[in-house]
Amino acid sequence: MTGHKALDILLVHCQGESGNVLIDGAPHIPGATILDKMNHLNGVDPSLRLFLTREPRAQVVHTTNLLLAPTRPDADAAFIVLQPDRAHPMSGSNCICVVTALLETGRIKMTEPETLIRLDTAAGLIVARAQCKDGRCLSVSLDNVPAFVHQLDVAIDTPKWGRITGDIAFGGVFYAQIDVDQVGLRIMPEAARALAEAGTEIKSLLAGQVAVEHPEIPGLNEIAYVMFRDYQPDGSVVTCTTLKPGRVDRSPCGTGSSANLAILHARGQAKTGDTRVSRSIIGGTFTAEILGETTVGGHPAILPRITGQGYVFGRQQLRLDPQDPFAQGFALSDTWGPQVGDL
Structure with missing residues (x-):
């Protein structure tokens, strides 16, 4: 990942768990399916994940969800969970954050009292039912994979x-x-x-x-x-x-x-x-x-x-300076724990 293009991130949490959503500016991720794209991030090029989930741009508690176009015709959007150790296929709290972000930014039209959203994930199709009122997402019910x-x-x-x-x-x-x-x-x-x-x-x-x-x-x-x-x-x-x-x-x-x-x-x-x-x-x-x-x-x-319920609480933009010596991020055991060397 190179260049000066800004990454636009919505700050969201679900019951206290950070589930930020990268809504614009991400580079192209190769792969025919979301599983393929996740495997690319894990096995070929982890640079985007490392940039977003480690210091100095993030702390150990931060997760960033990579919002993507769906790769299957029955889905409205797609996402991959980016965490410090690897990209993961699915997370309930993060899925709730993604649905909340999609609706409260208008990326998917909100219908009151309920909006149905189908999400393409590496684990399979997730169907989300969001209860909405006055432009807010009040709760999200996820019909999870089996x-x-x-x-x-x-x-x-x-x-x-x-x-x-x-x-x-x-x-x-x-x-x-x-x-x-x-x-x-x-x-x-x-x-x-x-x-x-x-x-x-x-x-x-x-x-x-x-x-x-x-x-x-x-x-x-x-x-x-x-x-x-x-x-x-x-x-x-x-x-x-x-x-x-x-x-x-x-x-x-x-x-x-x-x-x-x-x-x-x-x-x-x-x-x-x-x-x-x-x-x-x-x-x-x-x-x-x-x-x-x-x-x-x-x-x-x-x-x-x-x-459960998610909450949008802010927004940030990140930019990669090609001269930044910590483009891949870093993690220290004082806050990241004793197994930080295994990352």
């Missing part, structure tokens, strides 16, 4: 906590979901650093112990995140998704909540029509609902719907 369990009660050997167990499930990306008491922590703001370090350590261990592969989408073959969970007596769940190199999701995590529903369904603890509330480490909430059942490559799967 979520399914890869394996329940997987044993994970760790030097620090001994043998722990987790559930591996797909909700747009693959998750390892682990009961938080197994690592001796609670999901609360004061424990955020310890949770982040525990999650990134477990993610590294999983790479050598558990193999995953989406049965229908080539290239989706890694456990993207470790999500700690704490089920509550009222049926809700408190979540903490950990992101490499060392931070926690501020939102309740839409893809993680979808994967959690698939786990509950596989255990016979949730059925079609059931809803669950997911609550984040800072108290934000998503509602997760099972719309129906299906299969993915022979795996029993559910059709999840995630509902």
Whole structure:
């Protein structure tokens, strides 16, 4: 990525989680599909992602969503989730941010009380239903891609906590979901650093112990995140998704909540029509609902719907000076965490 062209970015968050949207100025990304484009960003040319997601232009908490024209005829827009470690195929909170940005900037015409938007992602087609009033997007319900369990009660050997167990499930990306008491922590703001370090350590261990592969989408073959969970007596769940190199999701995590529903369904603890509330480490909430059942490559799967709200709070322009010695960005362990060297 070179030149002086400005990148126009809308600043958006969903329940406290940054989900900025690059709405204009991005270079051409090669690829016939959004999956192809994501693989190009990961395997061929990461320069745009690095420029947008690392210091001095960003901090560890920043995600930038690359807004693109759709590559399939049944979609209105497309996006790829750019994070410091790699480009990811899907994220519920980021999808809500993208829908909010599309509507509140007028890029897609807002229809009150509800606007339907179809989004092309590397994980598949997402159908979003936005509740709108007085020019604002009040909430977004995402009909997510099918979520399914890869394996329940997987044993994970760790030097620090001994043998722990987790559930591996797909909700747009693959998750390892682990009961938080197994690592001796609670999901609360004061424990955020310890949770982040525990999650990134477990993610590294999983790479050598558990193999995953989406049965229908080539290239989706890694456990993207470790999500700690704490089920509550009222049926809700408190979540903490950990992101490499060392931070926690501020939102309740839409893809993680979808994967959690698939786990509950596989255990016979949730059925079609059931809803669950997911609550984040800072108290934000998503509602997760099972719309129906299906299969993915022979795996029993559910059709999840995630509902939450995003907020536009600003705008910025970024410009790349060809002489900038930090065009690829940098990250330091003082704020990015102890595994920053693995980026």
